[in-house]
Amino acid sequence: MQTHTSIIKSLSNTPMSLADLLNKTEVSLPTLRKAVQELTEKNWVQVVGQAETTGGRPAMLFGLDNHFYAIIGVHLQLPGMRLIVADLNGDVLQEQAIIQEEVPTPNQVIDIIVETIALLRREHPERELLGIGIAAPGYTDPVSGDIISVGRVEGWRNFPICSRLQAAVGLPTKITNDVDAMAIAEIRSANRPIDKNLIYLGLDEGIKASIVLNGSIYTGPFGNVGIISTRLLAVHDYLPPEIVNSSLTIHNINKLFDGEISQLSQADQRAYASILEETNPRQRVERIFAEQDLPVCVTVLGIVNRVIGIVAANLIHLIQPDTLVLGGVLSTMPANSYRKLEAEIRQYLPSLISNYLLIQPAFLSSPNAAAIGATHQFLQGLLVDMNKYGFDIGV
Numbered sequence: 001m002q003t004h005t006s007i008i009k010s011l012s013n014t015p016m017s018l019a020d021l022l023n024k025t026e027v028s029l030p031t032l033r034k035a036v037q038e039l040t041e042k043n044w045v046q047v048v049g050q051a052e053t054t055g056g057r058p059a060m061l062f063g064l065d066n067h068f069y070a071i072i073g074v075h076l077q078l079p080g081m082r083l084i085v086a087d088l089n090g091d092v093l094q095e096q097a098i099i100q101e102e103v104p105t106p107n108q109v110i111d112i113i114v115e116t117i118a119l120l121r122r123e124h125p126e127r128e129l130l131g132i133g134i135a136a137p138g139y140t141d142p143v144s145g146d147i148i149s150v151g152r153v154e155g156w157r158n159f160p161i162c163s164r165l166q167a168a169v170g171l172p173t174k175i176t177n178d179v180d181a182m183a184i185a186e187i188r189s190a191n192r193p194i195d196k197n198l199i200y201l202g203l204d205e206g207i208k209a210s211i212v213l214n215g216s217i218y219t220g221p222f223g224n225v226g227i228i229s230t231r232l233l234a235v236h237d238y239l240p241p242e243i244v245n246s247s248l249t250i251h252n253i254n255k256l257f258d259g260e261i262s263q264l265s266q267a268d269q270r271a272y273a274s275i276l277e278e279t280n281p282r283q284r285v286e287r288i289f290a291e292q293d294l295p296v297c298v299t300v301l302g303i304v305n306r307v308i309g310i311v312a313a314n315l316i317h318l319i320q321p322d323t324l325v326l327g328g329v330l331s332t333m334p335a336n337s338y339r340k341l342e343a344e345i346r347q348y349l350p351s352l353i354s355n356y357l358l359i360q361p362a363f364l365s366s367p368n369a370a371a372i373g374a375t376h377q378f379l380q381g382l383l384v385d386m387n388k389y390g391f392d393i394g395v
């Protein structure tokens with residue numbers, strides 16, 4: 001069993017030849033061949049191509065089979081919720097944005113997921129569902145699968161979401177922090193070196209830094225190391241606390257923008273009509289960040305950059321990472337807006353740290369990033385369970 005799960009884990013990162021897998025698994029070649037054959041028959045592994053060669057017969061490359069198994073990925077944005085169906089490689093087969101501007105109750109979330117799974121089983125009987133990966137904000141218990149608290153919304157305290165879903169649909173369910181899930185998806189999608197120290201700073205309905213040390217995300221006991229508290233930010237010399245609070249969630253950035261617009265005359269507001277007509281909160285913020293020839297957009301981006309700059313600089317001073325990745329809605333900034341944010345961050349750093357630090361927008365800027373990361377994390381957790389409890393590899 002351990003050989004089988006080791007093969008799946010290795011191939012979840014990149015396609016490999018038998019020689020590559022032999023080095024990874026450290027078993028005999030006959031044992032490896034037998035395990036690969038069994039995984040192929042069980043629809044876990046398939047031949048995906050041939051290795052490059054300078055002469056001789058090219059070796060076959062094995063990868064995960066993306067035709068049979070599927071994983072449900074859920075991002076609890078609160079407000080809003082996204083749900084995807086992904087194959088073993090994390091490629092999205094189906095996606096759905098649900099209750100975009102409202103905060104669903106825990107029981108509503110359970111009902112929506114149960115209904116979605118029932119529909120999937122009816123419409124796609126050829127797909128075997130492995131389980132559910134949840135990306136959630138706030139404090140979680142990754143062992144029990146409970147959401148302990150989501151401070152910014154009512155009703156999300158001490159909720160055993162994983163055990164409730166497992167009982168309702170009969171599928172294993174695992175939970176991770178939403179920004180950590182974004183970081184996992186980024187590392188996978190961008191093929192970032194896993195032996196480097198990295199900070200992934202994600203802005204969505206909240207802001208958090210995922211801290212990757214020597215290739216592993218440090219989660220702590222409550223699953224949300226790196227969460228940013230506005231009460232502890234030393235930016236009050238520059239901006240009052242209420243402005244700081246208004247710049248650290250998508251919902252509040254929209255409120256900040258609306259407040260600035262309300263002070264304009266009706267004639268001046270016409271220049272912002274296309275932004276005001278946008279109903280999707282995330283896409284509206286993306287438009288605000290992009291329209292830097294409009295004064296209110298310049299003002300809003302300046303406030304956000306000031307706060308993000310100080311947040312990032314404090315983290316960089318503390319961790320001194322090799323790379324800072326700006327994710328979530330920050331990764332959708334056009335080049336000129338992104339350069340302003342990078343300059344804001346670097347102005348607070350000593351030259352030695354700044355010179356050696358790589359700052360980049362996230363490669364994966366999809367609104368599905370957290371849900372995709374949740375499916376990756378689910379698969380890795382399932383493999384651990386298979387080793388620990390001896391689950392049948394045929395599931």
